[in-house]
Amino acid sequence: MHKKMLLIYNPVAGKATVPGKLSFIIESFSSAGFEVTVHPIQPGSGAEEVLAARGGAYDLVVCCGGDGTLNHTVNGLMQMERPPVFGYLPSGSTNDFARSLGLPQKIEDGCAAIVEGSPFFYDIGAFNDRYFNYVAAFGAFTDVSYLTAQNDKNALGHLAYLIEGVKRLPIGQHFPAKVECGGESWVGDYLYVAVSNSTSVGGIQLGRPEEVRLDDGKFEVLLIKAPANVAETSAIAGKLLTREFDGDFVRLIRTDSIRFTFTENTAWTLDGEFGGEVREADIRVCPRALGILKKQV
Numbered sequence: 001m002h003k004k005m006l007l008i009y010n011p012v013a014g015k016a017t018v019p020g021k022l023s024f025i026i027e028s029f030s031s032a033g034f035e036v037t038v039h040p041i042q043p044g045s046g047a048e049e050v051l052a053a054r055g056g057a058y059d060l061v062v063c064c065g066g067d068g069t070l071n072h073t074v075n076g077l078m079q080m081e082r083p084p085v086f087g088y089l090p091s092g093s094t095n096d097f098a099r100s101l102g103l104p105q106k107i108e109d110g111c112a113a114i115v116e117g118s119p120f121f122y123d124i125g126a127f128n129d130r131y132f133n134y135v136a137a138f139g140a141f142t143d144v145s146y147l148t149a150q151n152d153k154n155a156l157g158h159l160a161y162l163i164e165g166v167k168r169l170p171i172g173q174h175f176p177a178k179v180e181c182g183g184e185s186w187v188g189d190y191l192y193v194a195v196s197n198s199t200s201v202g203g204i205q206l207g208r209p210e211e212v213r214l215d216d217g218k219f220e221v222l223l224i225k226a227p228a229n230v231a232e233t234s235a236i237a238g239k240l241l242t243r244e245f246d247g248d249f250v251r252l253i254r255t256d257s258i259r260f261t262f263t264e265n266t267a268w269t270l271d272g273e274f275g276g277e278v279r280e281a282d283i284r285v286c287p288r289a290l291g292i293l294k295k296q297v
Helices: 018-031 047-057 067-078 096-101 107-116 150-156 158-167 230-242
Strands: 003-009 034-040 060-065 086-090 118-127 130-132 135-139 175-181 184-196 219-225 250-255 257-270 273-294
Touching: 003 018, 003 047, 003 067, 018 034, 018 060, 018 107, 047 060, 047 067, 060 067, 067 086, 067 096, 067 130, 067 273, 086 096, 086 107, 107 273, 130 257, 130 273, 135 273, 219 230, 230 250, 250 257
Parallel strands: 003 034, 003 060, 060 086, 086 273
Antiparallel strands: 118 130, 118 273, 135 184, 135 257, 175 184, 175 257, 184 219, 219 250, 257 273
């Protein structure tokens, strides 16, 4: 008896190469014994909607797209009482999560990894009433990924984010926040904050891979102070380049929960997608909540 697979794909992700390889993807999984149902991402009929309606009928869900498509797939799976294991074929512009997990970048290799792999159960982040796969962030540049035109992402990849970031270089920009974590609380003005479960954010390595585990029940919280002058800006840049998280300008925390309170609505991104504007953000780890198929090293 064939196992039932739901293949969710984003036809415009990355360089929009997925439609041209769809036949190969279906044949790869069909020859491995799967009965494949294909669902393209469309307005009003995305990953969350189709999983809510039909997700329980499948033995395996495969997501093919970028980090945003994966975010919606994860949110759909987390709404299910017993979510099935899933596979991920990364085809976006940066594919941060795939790099952290060591997933193949080529679709052909990715199909083989899903067929031959075994489930790796990893931590999911809860952000108020939503979920994120690998990063929740606020501050400077967090809107770059969803305000950068898809054509620019396709043509330039990581460079598109850097170009857009330079155009949005903050002058005197700061985000006041009260932070509560591990029984401590403090107030600061921040330039950028990221709560992540990844060795890479925005295609940039922020931590050493051996220090970041995706299934340890902890997230890494990077807090970057808002610089008051050019000298502090240079100091922050130096700290990031040398990965010195000593707390003066850049602080790194490992925790399973953290709370942010703002004086005004503050925009967040979840896995590079707009996550809404909030005055309070409660973030916690959901330990080993989902199983993703990968070749075990």
